[in-house]
Amino acid sequence: MRCRLGPISVLLLLAALVPVADLFLPPELALSEAVRTVCVYAILALGLNVVTGYAGLLNLGIAAFAAVGAYAFGILTCEIYPFQLGFWPALVLTLPIGALAGTILGAPTLGLRGDYLAIVTLGFGEIVQDVLKNLESITQGMQGINPLPAPSIGGQMWTADDERKWFYLVLGLLALMVAGVRNLERSRLGRAWFSIREDELASRAMGIRPERAKLVAFATGAALAAFAGALSASLLSSTGEPSNYDFQVSILALCIVIVGGIGSIAGVLLGALVMVGLNAIVLAKATAWMAAQGIGSQGNVLLSPNNWKFLIFGLALVIAVRVKPDGLLPPRLERGRA
Amino acid sequence: MQCHGVCVQFGGLVAVQDVSFAVTRGEIFAVIGPNGAGKTTLFNAVTGIYPPTRGHVELHGHEQVEPVTPRVVMWVASAALAVAVGVVAAVNIAELWKAGVLDHYVYEQPFPWGSAAAGFGRAVAALGWIGGVLPFTIGAIIGGGAAWNHFSRARRASDHIARSGVARTFQNIRLFNELSLVQNVLVGMDARMRTGFFSALFRLPRFHSERRASHREAMELLAFVGLDGRADEAAGSLPYGLRRRLEIARALAGKPSLLLLDEPAAGMNPTEVGGLMAVIRRVRDRGVTVVLIEHHMKLVMGVSDKIHVLQHGRTIAEGTPEAIRTDARCIEAYLGSEEHG
Numbered sequence: 001m002r003c004r005l006g007p008i009s010v011l012l013l014l015a016a017l018v019p020v021a022d023l024f025l026p027p028e029l030a031l032s033e034a035v036r037t038v039c040v041y042a043i044l045a046l047g048l049n050v051v052t053g054y055a056g057l058l059n060l061g062i063a064a065f066a067a068v069g070a071y072a073f074g075i076l077t078c079e080i081y082p083f084q085l086g087f088w089p090a091l092v093l094t095l096p097i098g099a100l101a102g103t104i105l106g107a108p109t110l111g112l113r114g115d116y117l118a119i120v121t122l123g124f125g126e127i128v129q130d131v132l133k134n135l136e137s138i139t140q141g142m143q144g145i146n147p148l149p150a151p152s153i154g155g156q157m158w159t160a161d162d163e164r165k166w167f168y169l170v171l172g173l174l175a176l177m178v179a180g181v182r183n184l185e186r187s188r189l190g191r192a193w194f195s196i197r198e199d200e201l202a203s204r205a206m207g208i209r210p211e212r213a214k215l216v217a218f219a220t221g222a223a224l225a226a227f228a229g230a231l232s233a234s235l236l237s238s239t240g241e242p243s244n245y246d247f248q249v250s251i252l253a254l255c256i257v258i259v260g261g262i263g264s265i266a267g268v269l270l271g272a273l274v275m276v277g278l279n280a281i282v283l284a285k286a287t288a289w290m291a292a293q294g295i296g297s298q299g300n301v302l303l304s305p306n307n308w309k310f311l312i313f314g315l316a317l318v319i320a321v322r323v324k325p326d327g328l329l330p331p332r333l334e335r336g337r338a
Numbered sequence: 339m340q341c342h343g344v345c346v347q348f349g350g351l352v353a354v355q356d357v358s359f360a361v362t363r364g365e366i367f368a369v370i371g372p373n374g375a376g377k378t379t380l381f382n383a384v385t386g387i388y389p390p391t392r393g394h395v396e397l398h399g400h401e402q403v404e405p406v407t408p409r410v411v412m413w414v415a416s417a418a419l420a421v422a423v424g425v426v427a428a429v430n431i432a433e434l435w436k437a438g439v440l441d442h443y444v445y446e447q448p449f450p451w452g453s454a455a456a457g458f459g460r461a462v463a464a465l466g467w468i469g470g471v472l473p474f475t476i477g478a479i480i481g482g483g484a485a486w487n488h489f490s491r492a493r494r495a496s497d498h499i500a501r502s503g504v505a506r507t508f509q510n511i512r513l514f515n516e517l518s519l520v521q522n523v524l525v526g527m528d529a530r531m532r533t534g535f536f537s538a539l540f541r542l543p544r545f546h547s548e549r550r551a552s553h554r555e556a557m558e559l560l561a562f563v564g565l566d567g568r569a570d571e572a573a574g575s576l577p578y579g580l581r582r583r584l585e586i587a588r589a590l591a592g593k594p595s596l597l598l599l600d601e602p603a604a605g606m607n608p609t610e611v612g613g614l615m616a617v618i619r620r621v622r623d624r625g626v627t628v629v630l631i632e633h634h635m636k637l638v639m640g641v642s643d644k645i646h647v648l649q650h651g652r653t654i655a656e657g658t659p660e661a662i663r664t665d666a667r668c669i670e671a672y673l674g675s676e677e678h679g
Contacts, residue, residue, distance in 0.1 A: 079445070079446065080445065081439070081443070082439060082442075082443045082449035082454070104424075107417075108484065110488075135431065135432065137432050137435060137436060137440065138431070138432070138435050180539055183538055183539055183540070183541050184535075184538055184539055187533060187538035187545065187549075188524075188528055188531045188533050188538065188548075189533075189535060189538055190538075191517070191521055191524055191525050191528065192525070192528060194514065194516070194517055194521070194525075195514050195517070195525045198514035198515060198516055198517065199512050199513075199514060201387065201496075201512065202508065202512035202513070202514070203514070203525060204495065204496045204497045204500070205385055205387070205496050205497075205500055205505075205506055205508075206500055206505070206525055206526045206528065206529070206588065206589075206591075206592065207497055207500035207501045207526075207528060207529030207592055208497060208525065208528050208529075209497050210497070211488070211492065216535060333517065333518040333521065333570060333572060334517075334518060334520070334521050
């Protein structure tokens with residue numbers, strides 16, 4: 001078998017060097033915390049990529065599943081609830097919980113396609129937020145659930161100072177998820193998803209069961225999103241308020257998938273780096289750097305790059321889609337092995 | 339395969355009316371007729387894309403309908419139960435949470451699981467009509483009804499018919515254009531594969547052995563239709579004549595006992611038609627029964643064992659190529675009668 005580094009491994013290896021680079025950078029330009037956010041978004045977008053990229057089902061409510069994951073993690077671990085599981089068992093449990101939530105939404109909506117499904121998932125996203133806000137006795141309403149545990153390896157729980165450990169943990173989990181999604185993509189199931197995306201009638205005539213494959217896609221995507229939600233909640237030590245999981249998050253995940261290349265894992269990773277990195281790294285660091293240099297601290301809103309965020313974000317989207325409509329790293333075909 | 343009095347109606351339009359025929363195992367059977375005679379509609383009825391309005395299609399002596407097994411009953415029942423429990427929980431969630439968790443949990447004290455479960459049980463028992471029985475019944479009806487409705491619609495669907503050994507190609511080629519040739523063939527093989535979600539996710543040994551076997555078989559099929567040199571290209575990049583061949587390879591991948599070819603020679607040049615005839619004969623020699631729709635008379639007369647002629651959705655003749663060639667009504671259907679010129 002040939003052994004060649006694909007774009008996926010290159011991106012992951014590069015990311016692994018970030019804490020090393022941080023040793024040489026001034027503290028206000030340190031990258032690892034921002035790259036952590038990129039990784040969490042990459043997991044979320046990987047989930048969306050399964051649903052939208054592989055199976056071709058437009059899902060505008062992926063953030064709702066992240067919310068389900070975050071709150072499930074919160075309820076399972078936080079000490080104001082009786083369950084009080086540790087970080088690891090709770091994190092693993094969010095996968096089946098997310099899959100269950102995906103199945104519950106997926107099962108009644110299997111017959112819908114395209115625009116109709118998009119509207120249903122959009123509605124679902126709003127419902128989940130409202131439920132989380134109003135079910136105060138369980139979810140603490142607008143306060144969010146906190147504090148949440150950090151992982152502990154070897155007995156000692158990590159603190160916010162263990163930045164490098166956190167970084168490698170998140171990166172490692174991302175790599176694990178990438179491997180899982182890749183395995184599914186290069187299997188019978190992945191091909192069933194692609195064939196449904198290409199031509200549902202023909203794939204049905206070949207004996208594929210579209211309902212089943214779509215449901216599995218929905219559940220897998222939801223499980224990944226829930227995992228991302230739980231991970232981000234643990235990073236913040238709080239689920240945050242329900243509106244942290246609003247439509248904006250879903251749209252950002254969709255942008256990552258589209259800009260990176262629909263149906264391409266490497267594309268999702270690069271897309272997350274570009275879309276989230278722009279926000280969390282370039283603009284935030286530029287602002288921090290300018291503040292450190294004493295530029296623009298006099299209250300001139302136009303001088304702070306952070307305030308240009310949405311303009312730059314929108315422009316980047318327009319340019320990316322106009323110049324590379326297939327995405328930065330479009331998917332490659334599976335090769336035959338004789 | 340047998341068709342018994344198949345009718346397909348779209349609103350007031352009768353596309354196929356009372357067509358009956360029987361195809362014997364191992365023969366090449368052609369369905370011909372002028373444009374709009376209902377040939378493709380007949381194929382769609384056979385493969386379950388449209389259910390026949392009347393009549394039925396039998397394969398191996400029985401109709402292809404997914405049976406109601408205990409597993410299906412259990413599946414429908416558990417969907418009903420799950421939705422019912424879900425509705426009851428949703429209606430009473432705050433109350434049940436309080437009875438099961440909040441009333442028993444004191445901060446940083448160990449949680450009394452036993453008494454909490456008992457409290458939860460009492461709360462469930464006390465739900466009464468409005469909180470318990472009514473939502474449960476409504477949920478069970480919705481869940482069970484939806485699951486049954488879904489099943490009854492799916493039981494005659496074309497995926498089930500395909501899985502019972504009927505493969506087809508399409509008149510307006512329907513390949514998966516963005517997938518490679520190998521992937522197209524592998525999709526056709528899906529019904530015979532056994533790898534589940536978890537063996538694919540963790541790449542268990544079973545996944546590897548099945549992948550090796552299926553890739554080898556797919557390459558053999560591509561070689562069979564003469565496309566093995568282009569296995570990794572996207573299907574959308576193939577020239578027209580070769581796409582037909584790929585469709586045949588994809589259809590054969592499911593090891594069907596019956597292969598339906600919808601105008602396989604459309605748009606082909608004479609050399610390509612010659613190649614196609616050879617492919618069709620070789621398919622028959624593999625033990626596959628072939629039914630084809632075709633306008634290309636040289637091909638039909640050259641390969642068919644039996645020909646069935648349709649016009650305006652009705653059968654006008656059936657017989658061997660020689661008999662059809664001289665049948666007055668067929669000549670009229672194709673060339674027009676003397677009066678109409």
